[in-house]
Amino acid sequence: MSDLEQSRKPVLQAHYDVPKVWTWEGEAGGQFGGINRPDAGARHEQILEQGEHRFQLYSMATPNGVKVTLMFEELLELGIQQADYDAYLIDIMEGEQFGSGFVELNPNSKIPALYDKTENIRLFESGSILLYLAEQFDQFLAKDVAEKAQVMNWLFWQMGSAPFLGGGFGHFYSYAPEKIKYAIDRYAMETKRQLDVLNQQLEKNEFVAGAEYSIADIALWPWYGVLVLGELYSAAEFLNVQQYQHVQRWAKNIAKRPAARRARVVNRSWGENNEQLPERHSRTDFNKLGL
Known part of the structure; x- marks a missing residue:
């Protein structure tokens, strides 16, 4: 049996006597065990960078993050230059989503979060961001x-x-x-x-x-x-x-779709070098990746 197969072999969990009141016992293990806690709010001071564009995205190339970069890249693919954006990596494995600047944008400390500088509007939850951008630019949302x-x-x-x-x-x-x-x-x-x-x-x-x-x-x-x-x-x-x-x-x-190929590399810091674009500020940023 390979190491991968062994790691996925079902393990029977010992019986759990459910307490009357649950209390946190510290890190529970697993890939996110070191950052998960039962409380909210900022854990460290952090000032978020800002670029020149109207839209400032703070995210990571997880599925929820790719939704928003895909939306931006599709708008830009249509030639809507007003949808240009700056994208900054928030490394959730390092707990950067708990910095004070990010928490100000999203009190739920989850990526993605978006700031519209022109309207001074803070947005979080990917569905909310998609709907906001669709209505702003009258695209990808049926009129009927x-x-x-x-x-x-x-x-x-x-x-x-x-x-x-x-x-x-x-x-x-x-x-x-x-x-x-x-x-x-x-x-x-x-x-x-x-x-x-x-x-x-x-x-x-x-x-x-x-x-x-x-x-x-x-x-x-x-x-x-x-x-x-x-x-x-x-x-x-x-x-x-x-x-x-x-x-x-x-x-x-x-x-x-060209937009999909670009969207998946934005705010990505893992994989092959030609799959990574931790920060995005211009369409020309993709040139070095052949996109």
Whole structure:
């Protein structure tokens, strides 16, 4: 048995006597164990840098972060230069999301966070940011009431569903200090159910909310699209993602978009050198990456 297979071998957890009142016992282990705590607020002083553009993005190239860089790059691909932006890396593994400057933008200490300098508006939660930008530039959000309703349905479906994929399946499959069969089975089942929901929707439609590319696709692709492309949690074989043929078609088509290729490298500080652009300030920043 390989080291990878051994690491994913289910481990039976000892019986847990649930206390009357839960108390934090310190670091629980796992990849994020060193930064997770049961309280909110800033842990250290931090002044956020600002660039010259109207929009200042503070983020990391996780799926939630890629949603926003994908939106910006799609707007710029349309020639909307007013959507140009500066992007600064917030390394969540180093606890930079708990700096005072970032917490002022997002009291929930999660990436992404966006500051609109022109309007002096602070934005957090990826869905809120996508909707704000769509309305600011009148793009990727249908004008017809019924069509817009479908975009909003699928945008909020993503907001409610992805935590089961990320914090549920992704955590217990990839990051938890022990492999617990019950937890992995529970969240794998829900992830596959969600993929089937998408597959059935995409069997009837080119894009998630209908015939037009929208913020629903932009929100969903960094999670479910990247998952079925085999680039999230190394779980493609485990989840048998090849069976979701319509999700595969949709995911591959979006992956070919120039904006998607650029979006995935912004605020990325891992992988091959040609996949990393920790900070982004200009379209020319991509030149050295061949994008």
